[in-house]
Amino acid sequence: MAQKNKLQFIILGLLNQQPLTGYDLTKAFDTEIGEFWQAQHSQIYPQLKRLEEQGYITHEITISGEKLEKKLYHITAIGQTLLGSWISDGTPDLTATKDEFILKLYFIQTNRDPRLKAMVQEQLQLHTDKLTHLQQRLATVFPTKASQTANYGHYLILQHALGREDYYVNWLNQTLSALPKR
Amino acid sequence: MAQKNKLQFIILGLLNQQPLTGYDLTKAFDTEIGEFWQAQHSQIYPQLKRLEEQGYITHEITISGEKLEKKLYHITAIGQTLLGSWISDGTPDLTATKDEFILKLYFIQTNRDPRLKAMVQEQLQLHTDKLTHLQQRLATVFPTKASQTANYGHYLILQHALGREDYYVNWLNQTLSALPKR
DNA sequence: TTAAAACATGTAATTTATTACACGTTTTAA
DNA sequence: TTAAAACGTGTAATAAATTACATGTTTTAA
CATH class of the missing domain: 1.10.10.10 (Winged helix-like DNA-binding domain superfamily/Winged helix DNA-binding domain)
Incomplete structure (x- = not known):
């Protein structure tokens, strides 16, 4: 199989x-x-x-x-x-997240690499957009405590996805700030 | 293709x-x-x-x-x-993270579901282990500022993975706490 | 009224990924 | 010394996933 x-x-x-x-x-x-x-x-x-x-x-x-x-x-x-x-059944296997950007990043040798800034900025835009989108979805799909309890699993994973994007955006911002000035 | x-x-x-x-x-x-x-x-x-x-x-x-x-x-x-x-080249496509646990969670209807607690606990164990593992790797592979700069991309992605796991563990803990007492 | 968008269902071709099969060498530790 | 673990390279079979091909209906908005 x-x-x-x-x-x-x-x-x-x-x-x-x-x-x-x-x-x-x-x-x-x-x-x-x-x-x-x-x-x-x-x-x-x-x-x-x-x-x-x-x-x-x-x-x-x-x-x-x-x-x-x-x-x-x-x-x-x-x-x-x-x-x-x-x-x-148990779920013991944590699958690797296939993130192409992260993959590319791996091959960047130095923080002076001229491509780095644009790469991070592009992802920042994409993930910020996604974060906004998820925030809106959470607010519209689960506006009340009752609606959250009514479909608890769905609520949990949306909230999880939101938190994940939030972390991603923060990390990108932080990475961008840490880049050398020129 | x-x-x-x-x-x-x-x-x-x-x-x-x-x-x-x-x-x-x-x-x-x-x-x-x-x-x-x-x-x-x-x-x-x-x-x-x-x-x-x-x-x-x-x-x-x-x-x-x-x-x-x-x-x-x-x-x-x-x-x-x-x-x-x-x-x-740009990297405009954010691939969906295929997380089987999250998938299962989606189909849990209520926070009273008797399976929920064990499911979250199992993942908590797995992700805590992974977090520990990543912390050790980051500490051994990149012990100094110099080593971080020498292989910047690699450092970044390890640090990213670490932060991601940290978020996951926190979210699981939070989710576990929010579960109804019986 | 009419064209585009959305609805609706399938198959074919191709690529990617996993598991299994297959074989042989070198090193290491009991 | 000898057996297991690690090193090393490949192919075959199978399954999963993407893109492309193919066709037709209903609804909606200009």
Whole structure:
């Protein structure tokens, strides 16, 4: 096995909250979960097929408009069991974060490198934007204590992502300040 | 093209510091760079072959002991050019951090979930260990200001990884404390 | 009303990554 | 001295992920 096929569990987890189409699932990776996982529809549709073959999900066909068929997928009982066992299982492997900028940084030998400043500034812009975006999402999605408790895991990971970006931005600022003046 | 083939640049970057064998490169992913990228030898040897075919690296054969042949790879001038352009190019894409624990957390609905506490505690242990490990590495690899300046990029990313783990541990502790008492 | 954007579902080709298979040498410590 | 660990280099099989190809419907806004 080449990896652990986490996509299947993500799909099960999302379907456990509510029935969704392949298209809905695809969109979920642009917002909700996109912070922590990426997947394209070309990966999702075949995975849905496999999950259904294995009995973890089923689908019903609904008609949108005149004739557009939508496949609305539901999780089954054994699907819920599989999801539950994945969550309950330990998670002992900390995957390396594949951060291309950090990778490039590694190959910079000296703090006098003329490229350094622009590189850090670019990332500062990107991560500041992301931080702002996450702050807005947290505020709009979880405005009240009640809303936070209602979907606790989601709240936690958004808050985690926010804190992570906050650290990243601070570190970049600090790194920029520490750069030699000329 | 399926991705950007960053592995080739990592190899070039490492060879730019000093000539290395495939075996040396493989080991680099266990220590140095393993914090930010992973690769197995089965990926590295074919990549070395391709880089050599394209003229970005060359190798010389040295004999270790009686007859063990080692291929010591060197970066070429055009290899250095390629490496330089990769570093100089912008890095506008922030890749999603594929964190399985965070993924699982997303599917936890309520803060009363009985699995939550053990899950957070496990991660706390793992990340605390990692934090300790990084602190020791930073202290041993970069004990002096001079050593930090001598290999600035490496210093920066180690320090970044350390801060990241520190945040993670703090967040986990905070999350654990916020859990309802029973 | 009509064109663009969004909705909706798939497959094919290619690349990247992991695990497994395969073989042999040198060094180190019991 | 001898067995295990580390050194050293490769290929094969498989799985995961990205990009590209392919097609059609419905909604929305100009």
